[in-house]
Amino acid sequence: MTQHSPSDLRRLQAEETGRPVDLAAKLGVAEGALVAAQVGHGAIRIDPTLGRLFPAIQALGDVMALTRNRSCVIEKIGTYNNFHDGDHASMTLDPEIDMRMFPRHWVHAFAVEKATDAGIRRSVQVFDAAGDAVHKVHLRDSSDLAAWDALKRDLVAEDQSDSVEFGPRAPVEPARASADRADALRREWDDMTDTHQFNTLIHRQKMNRLGAYRIAGAPYVLPLAIDAVPALLERVQADSVGIMFFVGNMGCIEIHSGKIETLKPMGPWLNVLDERFNLHLRADHVAEVWAVHKPTKRGPAISVEAFDAEGALIFQCFGLRPEKGGDAEQWAKLVAGLPMLTEAVA
Structure with a gap:
């Protein structure tokens, strides 16, 4: 540097x-x-x-x-x-x-x-x-x-110096998957009972999240068009759908649970400007979007997940759980109605 x-x-x-x-x-x-x-x-x-x-x-x-x-x-x-x-x-x-x-x-x-x-x-x-x-x-x-x-x-720390020797930034891991493990991935995917088991599953199969999505295929994952991201936010707002929106980095994940009231795009930015919740998303950074279906004891967990061109996860969005006031059927219909990647290509 x-x-x-x-x-x-x-x-x-x-x-x-x-x-x-x-x-x-x-x-x-x-x-x-x-x-x-x-x-x-x-x-x-x-x-x-x-x-x-x-x-x-x-x-x-x-x-x-x-x-x-x-x-x-x-x-x-x-x-x-x-x-x-x-x-x-x-x-x-x-x-x-x-x-x-x-x-x-x-x-x-x-x-x-x-x-x-x-x-x-x-x-x-x-x-x-x-x-x-x-x-x-x-x-x-x-x-x-x-x-x-x-x-x-x-x-207050003992060291109050005004400079720091920072180390190098860890590179983003690109999609990692093994095509010969696709069937094993799907079998273990079927056996999941909780979404938190997914990281262990892909680690065991020597894959990462994006790599697993690329080879799992339907009905486990469906590729969505890039335009699915603004469409997601617009429909969540218009239909007053309760969501859980995850944004994070290597050290911290922060979650919004609730609805979206005020959506204001500005240039490449998609902005949510609610009273106690703001979101600022660079839509032009989105390179891949996936609709993901995972089985759990409480029913299917359906998410929309966006990645950048290097393979870094940008956000995950789930429907708000029914015990928190969410509507699983409404969320499933919303995700099913988002533009598919094949539709965009056609």
């Missing part, structure tokens, strides 16, 4: 009005380097250990939780309630802030205060070993500032 001193990065940030992630890409540095450069100038390093960090975030009350990958950003407003810690995976199980976290990717964390014309903006920002954003927490006007002060006091 390009070398810039912390003072250079502070100066360049002061001159920039766009998103930090875009500035980082333009400069050839990790986004985490921009935040680290602000240590001693409005930012402090804090302990990224989830078991310490999440109780302190919960105490902040109403905040905005942001998780993103290269193609999609999800923002949910709420409180980080019902945290469950774990060595390999952790979670929050609040109706609004519903997340799955993988602690080994929570490497660098900062408490950031930035002066703006609208006042001081406060946030917790977490990055992985490569300096890519894993998760961010943005305080709101109603957030508890005494709890914020306590978070900074209690979690």
Whole structure:
């Protein structure tokens, strides 16, 4: 990556009005380097250990939780309630802030205060070993500032240097499958009773998610047209369909459960702008879309899943479970009506 001193990065940030992630890409540095450069100038390093960090975030009350990958950003407003810690995976199980976290990717964390014309903006920002954003927490006007002060006091790290040696970013694994294992894949697919068994299944077959989709065939998966993505959001909104929308990266998955009220496309972006849920999706990044059917004890789990040109997962969308107010039949009909890839080619 390009070398810039912390003072250079502070100066360049002061001159920039766009998103930090875009500035980082333009400069050839990790986004985490921009935040680290602000240590001693409005930012402090804090302990990224989830078991310490999440109780302190919960105490902040109403905040905005942001998780993103290269193609999609999800923002949910709420409180980080019902945290469950774990060595390999952790979670929050609040109706609004519903997340799955993988602690080994929570490497660098900062408490950031930035002066703006609208006042001081406060946030917790977490990055992985490569300096890519894993998760961010943005305080709101109603957030508890005494709890914020306590978070900074209690979690402050010993190391308060303003630069970090980030490692290389892990490459995206392309689709991986073995055609001679297709029949074995389908047999094990038929035997699934829970969607969480899928990762174990494909690992056993020496495949990854996209590779398995490419060889499984109907009725397990159906290729959809790229236009199925905007059609999905439009129909979910128009028909008031309850969904579970998953957006994540290697370290964090954030989930919206509910409906879509306000959909506003703008250029390549598909935007959901609801009161306590925002979504920003680069439709031009979508290269493959699949309708996926998995058997479970509670009936078929049907999802729409989008991937970029390198094979990275952009999002997954399921129907909201019936016990949460969803309508399985309505969701199945919606997915069945999305444009197929063969229709687009024809």
